[in-house]
Amino acid sequence: MSADLLIPEAVARDTISPAAYADGAALEAFKWLRANNPLGKAELEGVYPFWIVSKHADILEISRQNDLFHSGDMPTTFTTIAGDDYVRKVTGGSPHLLRTLVQMDAPDHPKYRVLTQSWFLPQNIRHLEDRIRTIARAHVDRMAELGGECDFVRDVALTYPLRVVMQVMGVPQADEPRMLKLTQELFGASDPELNRSRSDLTENADAMGELQAVIADFFMYFKQITDDRKAHPRDDLATAIATGQIDGQPISDFEAMSYYVIVATAGHDTTSSSTAGAAWAMCDFPEQFAKVKADPSLIPGLVDESIRWTTPVKHFMRSATADYDLRDRKIAKGDWLWLAYPSGNRDEEVFGDPEAFRVDRNPNRHLAFGYGAHLCLGQHLAKMEMRILWEEMLPRLKSLEHAGEPALAAGSFVGGPKRLPIRYQMA
Numbered sequence: 342m343s344a345d346l347l348i349p350e351a352v353a354r355d356t357i358s359p360a361a362y363a364d365g366a367a368l369e370a371f372k373w374l375r376a377n378n379p380l381g382k383a384e385l386e387g388v389y390p391f392w393i394v395s396k397h398a399d400i401l402e403i404s405r406q407n408d409l410f411h412s413g414d415m416p417t418t419f420t421t422i423a424g425d426d427y428v429r430k431v432t433g434g435s436p437h438l439l440r441t442l443v444q445m446d447a448p449d450h451p452k453y454r455v456l457t458q459s460w461f462l463p464q465n466i467r468h469l470e471d472r473i474r475t476i477a478r479a480h481v482d483r484m485a486e487l488g489g490e491c492d493f494v495r496d497v498a499l500t501y502p503l504r505v506v507m508q509v510m511g512v513p514q515a516d517e518p519r520m521l522k523l524t525q526e527l528f529g530a531s532d533p534e535l536n537r538s539r540s541d542l543t544e545n546a547d548a549m550g551e552l553q554a555v556i557a558d559f560f561m562y563f564k565q566i567t568d569d570r571k572a573h574p575r576d577d578l579a580t581a582i583a584t585g586q587i588d589g590q591p592i593s594d595f596e597a598m599s600y601y602v603i604v605a606t607a608g609h610d611t612t613s614s615s616t617a618g619a620a621w622a623m624c625d626f627p628e629q630f631a632k633v634k635a636d637p638s639l640i641p642g643l644v645d646e647s648i649r650w651t652t653p654v655k656h657f658m659r660s661a662t663a664d665y666d667l668r669d670r671k672i673a674k675g676d677w678l679w680l681a682y683p684s685g686n687r688d689e690e691v692f693g694d695p696e697a698f699r700v701d702r703n704p705n706r707h708l709a710f711g712y713g714a715h716l717c718l719g720q721h722l723a724k725m726e727m728r729i730l731w732e733e734m735l736p737r738l739k740s741l742e743h744a745g746e747p748a749l750a751a752g753s754f755v756g757g758p759k760r761l762p763i764r765y766q767m768a
């Protein structure tokens with residue numbers, strides 16, 4: 342392979358290493374890649390070779406061609422060869438522990454997506470606004486009660502989106518702590534502070550074994566909900582999933598439960614991270630806090646910019662179904678590609694001063710929600726709930742600053758702040 346195509350090992354390692362997303366090394370690696378090898382190939386011991394797609398335009402070009410770049414033929418999120426072997430062994434050959442929308446391609450994908458698509462449309466979720474505002478107010482009140490100091494992640498950002506998505510799903514409030522714990526274990530599998538065994542799972546097969554146990558717990562929980570909604574249909578998302586039909590046949594229990602898992606997990610961890618990212622950024626950029634406080638019409642801009650700045654989904658993988666030329670490179674049929682969303686969202690060709698946090702960035706063409714057929718189903722809900730929280734919070738928040746060392750979670754798939762001590766005054 343020609344030297345200019347191959348990505349230096351240290352740079353490739355900072356792309357896949359969970360720790361590199363906690364200490365900033367991944368963003369440095371992406372900056373280097375955009376400048377020196379925007380579409381290069383990584384060859385590392387123990388993993389299949391893969392392309393790292395670091396430019397905004399290329400991520401869009403690949404994401405929108407869903408027939409040419411499949412989500413389901415190879416692992417949809419990065420794993421080692423040992424991890425992949427393990428999954429294929431336990432699943433009887435499939436590279437996926439779950440079968441959710443993100444692992445599907447046409448013709449199945451559109452059939453499953455349509456089951457819940459209308460639920461997530463802006464005109465449908467509008468009716469949730471009052472309920473969400475009540476949850477937001479309770480969180481703002483709680484922050485006021487905490488008396489001027491809190492860990493914004495623990496006390497606000499984690500529970501607020503969780504309560505919203507559980508309402509949407511129809512999960513009883515009493516079960517929320519259990520869901521929160523399971524979600525953290527699922528998405529925080531590579532962070533020793535968040536995973537189930539509280540250990541450093543350097544062996545990918547161990548991590549996969551742990552994930553499998555967490556998924557089994559999710560399934561057990563949602564099986565009860567599926568059975569209940571089949572017997573007693575209601576006007577909630579759980580009913581739409583449990584009673585959904587594919588080609589005239591009822592959706593299988595396994596697929597219904599995979600569906601719950603993606604909505605329940607994708608629905609809150611990402612939004613929690615972006616909400617905490619907004620608070621972190623407003624501490625780092627106090628003039629932006631002042632600006633949005635003075636002009637609440639900038640709140641939607643604050644929301645979009647915090648999603649860009651945090652980019653809670655770090656990557657998804659695709660594999661090529663045919664040879665494809667891009668940026669003078671030849672992607673071959675079967676090649677595996679890493680879509681580096683945080684890199685696309687800091688691409689200097691698209692965003693002026695990409696490291697800066699600007700609530701009035703306009704246009705803000707971030708790709709944190711992906712693009713193409715898999716474009717995030719929950720994007721309107723995510724933006725609506727974040728907007729409502731800041732609409733309730735900002736008029737009461739008189740000051741905001743760091744009160745200790747914040748920390749990002751280690752994770753190369755999904756993540757954001759895991760600790761954010763803040764000091765504040767509230768009216």
Ligand code: HEM
Nearest residue numbers: 442443607608611612654657709710711715717718719723
């Ligand atoms: C800031 C918050 C969020 C971010 C950054 C985010 C990001 C993403 C991304 C990047 C994808 C694309 C996957 C791919 O291309 O393979 C996706 C898909 C998805 N998201 Fe989100 N998401 C967020 C919030 C939500 C919420 C609130 C929900 C639901 C309540 C949700 C549900 C989904 C679902 C069901 C999919 C799969 C769509 C498909 O494959 O057709 N997301 N999300």
